Amino acid sequence: MNKKLRYLLLGLGLGGSFALGSFLSAPVSQPIGHAMVEAAAELLGLTFTEPERDSMLTNLTNNRDSYARLRQVPLPNDVVPALQFNPLPEGFTFEREKKPLQPSTLGKVPLPKNRDELAYYTVAELGQLIKTRQISSVELTTFFLDRLKKYDAQLHCVITLTDDLALAQARRADAELAAGTYRGPLHGIPYGAKDLLAKKGYKTTWGAKSYQDQTLDLDATVIQRLEAAGAVLCAKLSLGALAWGDVWFGGLTRNPWAPDKGSSGSSAGSASAVAAGLLPFAIGSETLGPIVSPSTICGTTGLRPTYGRVSRHGAMALSWSMDKLGPICRAVEDCALVFDAIYGPDGKDATVLEVPFNYAPLASLKGVRLGYLQKAFDSNYPNRAHDQATLEVLRKLGATLVPLELPDYPVGDMTLILSAEAAAAFDDLTRSNRDDELTRQIKNAWPNVFRASRFIPAVEYIQANRLRTQLIQDFYQVLKQADVEVYLSPTYGNSNLAATNLTGHPCVVLPNGFSPQGTPTSITFMGQLFQENQVLAVAKAYQDATDHHRKHPKLP
DSSP, rough: OHHHHHHHHHTTTTTOOTTTTOOOEEEEEEOOOOHHHHHHHHTTTOOHHHHHHHHHHHHHHHHHHHHHHTTSSOOOOTTOOOOOOOOOOOOOOOOOOOOOOOOOOOOOOOOSSSSGGGOOOOHHHHHHHHHHTTTTTHHHHHHHHHHHHHHHHHHHEEEEOOOHHHHHHHHHHHHHHHTTOOOTTTTTTTEEEEEOOOTSSSSSOOOOOGTTTOOOOSOOOHHHHHHHHOOOOEEEEOTTTTTSSSTTTTTEEHHHHEEEEEOOOHHHHHHHHHTTTOOOOOEESSSSTTHHHHHHTTTOEEEEOOOBBBTTTTTTOOOOEEEEEEEEESSSSHHHHHHHBBBBBBBSSSOOOOOOOOOOOSOOTTTEEEEEHHHHHHHHTTTTHHHHHHHHHHHHHTTTTEEOOOOOOOHHHTTTTHHHHHHHHHHHHHHHGGGSSSSSOSSHHHHHHHHHTSSHHHHHHHHHHHHHHHHHHHHHHHHHHHTTSEEEESSSSSSHHHHHHHHHHOOOEEEEEETTTSSSEEEEEETTTTTTHHHHHHHHHHHHTTTTGGOOOOOO
16 A cells, blocks of 8 residues: 555544555554645645644644544434535525415226226326225235236335235225225325335335345334325335445346346336336435436436425435435326425424425416526437427427526536535444445445545535535526526436536426337426426426327336
8 A cells, every 4th residue: 555545544543454445443543743644635635834734733633533532422324414505595585375286187087997007007097096986095006016026026126015014004095085085196096115215114224235124213204294195105115225326235126128227226116116017106315316317217207306395304314415305206297296295394304494385287388488408408419319309399389498508617526515425424334344235346336435535625525515505596597597497408418417416406307208229218307496386387298298208118
């Protein structure tokens, strides 16, 4: 090992084995000297004179002693920092009046002669069948449990089946309906939850071998609210270990359209199960793409809500200032129905604001101003033809397309915020060397990122967050000056995905075609903060004018 690096590791109190990644908590006796400070400064791109280094030695030694003492205090994953990210720019206002949800009128929904067709009915359609008592929740739940059992061996999307719980909840839903109690459009509807959400009595594994036997004695707020809405939990679904990718301790979660390939992640199982018709909807989470990416790969429709919309109580923390929970469904309006059940404060997640969700479908897009990232759409990228076709559909529907550009910030560099927070969330895993238990051990995976993130200076983390404040304000001004509440972006190939996960803006991602290989492609509709109702309404108008979401993979 390089002598300077060895000195640096000793100076930071990162262990006595001198192997990068072996962060043992053994006492450090090596005094901090000039060589250590010089090595640390070099690593961080800084230069100090000898007198300056000499002046720092006492402070650095005291800091190292403080680190050791702080590490003696246990910090479970659910303990949040005494810092709270606020996505609201100066001058931003939102609606205060709560109005009733106004979903589309379906008309009569008949029970199909071929029951297998139920696999691809929307939540709204299935809800109508239950409400009119053409099918019971027990029948529907049994149908989806059977599909989960049949196809999971191929797709690896289930971590834990909750079949006993599901059938009990389904029986309750049927009994309530028979007694005249109807809880709403999710009454008796089966669903799955990404296995970073706690359900009492069942394992919550976070997709990681280190936690595969973990049980948490609580129900996540999202689980509680879906239960209150009458929904039926059928499965805890796979996620890439600690919410990265599609590889978990049970293997690779597959894309139903191309079962030899992964479903992307980290909401891998949620998107795979919905796309394959194993469940009508599922809950996913996003920090930097884990709803958008698997929804794209699997051809589902996903809603990433505004940061501060849905309580994360009972959910694994990865990045306290970026984590968001949202639904993955077959259709846009299904996302609205599920979101209406789960959003809002619960008194346990202090970041969640009281802002109404006043969804109603649009009769027409005539006169609606929609922004689009012109330079991104004009560039050369794989999905360009489908995205251009999407813009043309919107023009034909009467929308006015307004070119706009995002503020120019180094958003890729700013994602060190996520790396630093994730490393803190799993600090004990790194220092105990249990990060070696994670399945993926390549350079571009959590174990290595956690280790490297120990070297992110607190000053740079704070500076990145200050840039984030400027980005939020400039973002607000761009949309305000363009006079748009909704805009479109190519899903990949530009800075939008990273930028809006940093600013906390909501998006709807939905299929807009198929690649030459027969796999889905997607387009992203972006909304102003807390304007899920508007972005969903616009996205629904586009989806109703196309049929991409009604095509399904063929499973044996």
